[in-house]
Amino acid sequence: RAAAAAPEAETFEYKAEVNRLMDLIVNSLYSNKDVFLRELVSNASDALDKIRFQSVMDASVLGETADLEIRVKADADAKTLTITDTGIGMGREELVSSLGTIANSGTRGFLEALEAQGKDGDSNLIGQFGVGFYSAFLVADRVSVVTKSNDDGTQWRWESAVDSASYTIEEDTSDSLGRGTSIVLHLKDDCLDYADAEKLSTLLKQYSEFISFPIMLWKSESVPKEVEDNEATQKKLDEWEAKKAEEGEEKAGDKPGPVMKTDWQTEWDWRKSNESKPLWVRSSSEVEKAEYDEFFKATFKEFLEPLAYNHFNVEGQIEFKALLYVPGMAPFEQQDMLKRSKSMKLFVKRVFISDEFDEDLMPRYLNFVKGIVDSNDLPLNVSREILQESKVVRIIKRRLLAKSLDMIAEIANREDKADYDKFWEAFGRNMKLGVIEDKDNAEKLGKLLRFTSSKSGEGTISLAEYVERMKDSQSGIYFLAADSKAAAARAPFVERLIKRDIEVLYLLEPIDEVALTNLAKFDEKEFVDVSKEDVDTGDEEDAAQAEKDAEEFEDLCKWLSAAIGSEKVEKVVVSRRLEDSPCILVTSKFGWSANMERIMKAQAMGDNRAMDYMKGRKIMEINPRHPVVERLNGLVKKDVNDTQATAMAELMFDTALMTSGFQPEDINKFAERIYGSMADIASTGGSTSSGSKGGDNTDGGAAKVDAEIVD
Numbered sequence: 001r002a003a004a005a006a007p008e009a010e011t012f013e014y015k016a017e018v019n020r021l022m023d024l025i026v027n028s029l030y031s032n033k034d035v036f037l038r039e040l041v042s043n044a045s046d047a048l049d050k051i052r053f054q055s056v057m058d059a060s061v062l063g064e065t066a067d068l069e070i071r072v073k074a075d076a077d078a079k080t081l082t083i084t085d086t087g088i089g090m091g092r093e094e095l096v097s098s099l100g101t102i103a104n105s106g107t108r109g110f111l112e113a114l115e116a117q118g119k120d121g122d123s124n125l126i127g128q129f130g131v132g133f134y135s136a137f138l139v140a141d142r143v144s145v146v147t148k149s150n151d152d153g154t155q156w157r158w159e160s161a162v163d164s165a166s167y168t169i170e171e172d173t174s175d176s177l178g179r180g181t182s183i184v185l186h187l188k189d190d191c192l193d194y195a196d197a198e199k200l201s202t203l204l205k206q207y208s209e210f211i212s213f214p215i216m217l218w219k220s221e222s223v224p225k226e227v228e229d230n231e232a233t234q235k236k237l238d239e240w241e242a243k244k245a246e247e248g249e250e251k252a253g254d255k256p257g258p259v260m261k262t263d264w265q266t267e268w269d270w271r272k273s274n275e276s277k278p279l280w281v282r283s284s285s286e287v288e289k290a291e292y293d294e295f296f297k298a299t300f301k302e303f304l305e306p307l308a309y310n311h312f313n314v315e316g317q318i319e320f321k322a323l324l325y326v327p328g329m330a331p332f333e334q335q336d337m338l339k340r341s342k343s344m345k346l347f348v349k350r351v352f353i354s355d356e357f358d359e360d361l362m363p364r365y366l367n368f369v370k371g372i373v374d375s376n377d378l379p380l381n382v383s384r385e386i387l388q389e390s391k392v393v394r395i396i397k398r399r400l401l402a403k404s405l406d407m408i409a410e411i412a413n414r415e416d417k418a419d420y421d422k423f424w425e426a427f428g429r430n431m432k433l434g435v436i437e438d439k440d441n442a443e444k445l446g447k448l449l450r451f452t453s454s455k456s457g458e459g460t461i462s463l464a465e466y467v468e469r470m471k472d473s474q475s476g477i478y479f480l481a482a483d484s485k486a487a488a489a490r491a492p493f494v495e496r497l498i499k500r501d502i503e504v505l506y507l508l509e510p511i512d513e514v515a516l517t518n519l520a521k522f523d524e525k526e527f528v529d530v531s532k533e534d535v536d537t538g539d540e541e542d543a544a545q546a547e548k549d550a551e552e553f554e555d556l557c558k559w560l561s562a563a564i565g566s567e568k569v570e571k572v573v574v575s576r577r578l579e580d581s582p583c584i585l586v587t588s589k590f591g592w593s594a595n596m597e598r599i600m601k602a603q604a605m606g607d608n609r610a611m612d613y614m615k616g617r618k619i620m621e622i623n624p625r626h627p628v629v630e631r632l633n634g635l636v637k638k639d640v641n642d643t644q645a646t647a648m649a650e651l652m653f654d655t656a657l658m659t660s661g662f663q664p665e666d667i668n669k670f671a672e673r674i675y676g677s678m679a680d681i682a683s684t685g686g687s688t689s690s691g692s693k694g695g696d697n698t699d700g701g702a703a704k705v706d707a708e709i710v711d
Contacts, residue, residue, distance in 0.1 A: 030135050033191065037072075037200065038207035039132035040083050040183060041215065042351050044070045047087025047181060048213045054088070061150055065178040070211070071270065072204065073218035076195040081140075084182040091152030095169055099133060099145065099158055137162045139194055140185035146172050147181040201273055210278035210350040216270040223267045232259035278350050280323040280372055284311040296325050299345075300370045304328030307423055310407045314399055318392050324371035324404055326411065330426035331368065343367055344400075347374040361397055362404070365434035368427050369404050405444050412448055412462075424450045424460065432515040439518075446522050449515070452485050452506045454498055463522045469503055475536060476528035479505035481513045481595035482661075492581035492659055493530045497537065499579055504530060510599050531593050531660070533586050533619050535577055542576055549574040549624040556633045559640060560620065563649040568618065575621030582628040583652050585660040588617040594661030620656060628652070651677065 030036070048068045054061045071084045090098060136143045145158040155176060160167035185194075193199055197219035204215055236256045244252035279287060279295045293305045306325040313321050342355040344362055361373060377392045408431075412420045424431075434445045450460035455469070466477055478497060482488035488506040489498075497504055507513050516527045528535060550557075550573070557572040564572075569585070578584065587593055592600065622629050628648070635645040654670045657663070664670040 030138060033138045034203055035207070036135040036138045037083075037194075037203045038351060039135040041070060041072075041204070041208045041211060043132055044083060044085035044087060044181070045208075045211050045213055045351075047085050047089070050088040051086075051179070063150070063179065065180065069214040069216055071216045071218070072200060072273075074195040074197055074200060076192070079187045079192060079195060081185040081187060081194055081200075082182060083185075084177075084180065086178070086180040089149030089177070089180050090147045090156070091149050092154070092156050092169060094149070095145070095147065095156055095158045099160075099167070136183065136185055139187055139191040141188050142186040144184040144186070145181060146174065146177065146184070148177045148179055150179060204273040207352045209274050209276050209352065210347070211274055212278075212350065215273045217273045218268065219271055220266045220268050221271065222264045224262050225265050226260050227263045228258040229261040232261070278374070280311065280321045280374055281350070287311065292323075295323075296370070299372070300325070300327075300343075302327060302370075306370075307419055308407045308411050310403050312403060314396075318375075318377045318395055320373060320375040320377070320396055322371060322373045322396075322400060322403070324369055324400065324407060326407055326423065327368060327370060327426075328422070343370045345372045346378075347372060348378050349376060350374060353378075360393060362400055363397075363434070363438055365430045365437055366401070366404050368430055369407075371400070373400065401441070405441060405448075408448060409444070420450075421459070429509065429511060432509070432511045435515040436511075436518045442519055446519050449519075451479075451512070452508060454489065454494065454504045454506070466503060466505065467523050467525055470525070471502060474502060476526045477505065477522060478502065478528050478530050478535075479507055479513075479516060480530050481507040481593060484508060491531075491661075492578055492584045493586075494577075495579035495581065496542075496577045497530065500537065502537070507595075513593065513596055529593055530577065531586055531595070532589055534589065535586075537576060546574060546576045553622065553624050553629075553633060556629075556636055557622070559636050560622070560649055560652075563646055564620070564653045568653065569620045570617040572620040572622060574624055578621065578623035578626070580626075581623060581659065582626040583620055583622045583656045585618045585620055585653075585656045585662060588619065591617060598661065598663070618662075620653065647673065647676070 048070070051061060052068060065086045068086055071082075073082045073084075074080070075082070141162045143160060146155065147158070148155040155172045155174075156169060157172035158167060158169050187194055197217060201217055201219060204217060208215060233256075236259055240252055240256050276295075276298065279291065292309050292311070296302060296306050296309070305328055307328055308326045310324045311322075313319075344357065345355045346353045346357050346361065359367075362369060373396060375392065375396065378390070408423070411423050414420065428450060431445055431448050435442050435449070438445065446463060449463055451463075452459075453461050453466065455461075463477070470477075478494075480488050480491060480493055482491060485506055485508060488494070488504075488508070494504050507516065513529075519527070521527065553574050557574065560572040561569060570588070575584065585594075624630075632645055632648050632652075635642045635648070639645070651673045654664050654673060
């Protein structure tokens with residue numbers, strides 16, 4: 001039996017609800033209703049660009065409508081908003097192809113036609129995506145388009161509603177446009193605020209301020225008028241009449257004229273909304289410093305002149321123009337590094353897109369740099385997702401970063417150091433944050449860092465200046481983190497270094513130590529934290545003396561280590577850095593310093609497990625030439641179980657904790673030891689054994705002192 005024939009496949013066409021498709025396109029591309037005006041004005045600018053481009057080849061195309069402009073007029077009573085341009089206009093077929101096909105771009109078609117004719121297509125046209133017109137339905141439930149072009153002598157009307165799957169085209173018999181397009185938006189009930197001229201003025205200045213054609217807005221303005229003050233005129237006339245009746249007409253003089261007053265009247269007229277000129281599109285050689293300064297103040301609402309600016313163009317694989325500024329003062333909200341600063345304004349062909357893309361265009365630590373970026377290679381409806389995936393944006397970001405660092409370096413290299421001092425006071429923390437976050441540019445940023453030091457006086461020094469002043473025997477750059485310059489200068493860690501005239505950097509802000517740790521070295525010189533173990537001062541004599549002292553005080557070191565406890569100190573060693581203090585506590589090379597431990601403890605969301613892991617091991621260093629240590633050594637040699645020696649050891653440890661930047665674990669016990677010492681002093685009449693320099697009284701008791709009464 002023959003096999004049954006396979007049934008033939010049927011072909012079906014996809015079905016789509018056009019109104020749903022339009023809703024999907026519009027509401028997925030535009031999250032902010034305000035941008036509808038930007039899109040429609042940009043389309044109008046395109047139309048004007050097209051006719052201007054044609055007029056270059058044939059001036060007669062302008063005809064009687066020679067003024068190329070955009071007009072925006074709201075009618076609150078009629079609930080309409082009208083946007084009119086004197087651009088190229090459209091014929092019936094163009095209405096069908098451009099407005100009747102979703103996501104079809106008339107601009108793209110115009111450029112393709114130019115290329116087909118072998119002509120230069122670079123007329124700086126804006127919209128090339130084809131959905132900008134439909135953003136009108138964000139705010140309107142019905143849109144009417146009246147248009148007329150030179151190629152079609154008939155004026156046409158296109159109309160569609162927001163929920164409709166169709167549109168109508170008919171010949172329009174209203175007043176002639178001459179040439180161009182007029183779009184009438186019948187506003188939704190919840191969008192009537194767009195019929196307010198003041199709101200429209202704000203949006204035009206925000207998004208379309210730098211469009212190259214005049215944007216005329218129908219708006220009111222209070223105008224002073226000189227009018228007669230009837231009451232004052234009558235009063236003056238009555239006074240004249242009275243004087244005339246009393247003294248005669250000759251003495252009364254001439255009859256007084258009307259008294260005038262200034263009255264403010266509201267007048268409606270077409271007023272230009274885009275007065276500002278796009279400074280960045282001009283050649284930098286044509287722009288004066290005063291113009292750059294004025295543009296900075298007007299655009300970014302600043303009142304101080306910028307410390308520096310950088311105006312540059314990039315051409316080649318991608319094209320963009322940029323104008324960057326370093327402000328003259330820090331913003332008031334700069335304390336919150338995570339707050340969006342809105343410092344970078346992104347434009348696409350002079351149309352403002354957003355100031356919400358700061359970190360996509362500039363790293364966080366440079367969020368104080370203000371600027372404008374105008375790209376020819378991004379779409380008008382650019383989103384954060386597009387930016388994050390865009391190769392164009394990555395290239396732009398690299399160039400902006402490099403130019404910003406060059407600009408800051410130029411300030412640093414000026415002869416007048418006051419400018420960089422002002423910059424550092426305002427934005428120094430940002431530079432330190434950059435060292436931490438931007439590994440690729442850490443070396444450049446290192447040259448821009450400034451710190452207080454033991455030799456800087458009231459000012460700051462650069463790392464390059466420090467290296468230039470280093471001693472021949474010095475192998476590293478010494479630093480100490482502290483709360484203040486005074487505290488750093490008094491710290492026991494720097495006593496020997498200061499005496500030997502070795503410079504020490506003072507890190508006075510919490511971020512400083514992290515920054516230098518990440519930088520690791522500068523000019524092949526490693527950074528050395530003087531609060532950590534094994535600090536090499538580069539003095540050979542010092543090293544030789546330390547070996548002798550280590551032998552002499554070896555027993556005391558072992559005894560102290562046992563008396564204090566291995567859970568508190570890893571070991572006790574003879575110090576090479578102390579001059580005036582009896583002892584200090586230093587930390588191991590690879591743990592947190594006392595300063596960092598204090599900072600991390602203060603963190604609200606700190607991790608206790610990380611704290612235990614990262615705490616540096618404590619090492620006690622003693623000063624062999626200090627009277628307290630000499631006295632303690634004598635007591636221990638005589639009796640290792642001497643209770644006074646044990647008490648001294650515990651008190652030395654507690655005070656070393658304090659002077660080294662740590663916090664005693666049990667503050668009550670520390671207080672008890674202090675009170676105990678005070679009681680001992682009181683019981684011995686003010687004399688203590690630790691005050692001796694290790695002389696005759698070696699039995700641990702107080703020396704007998706004869707009292708003497710002095711009148």
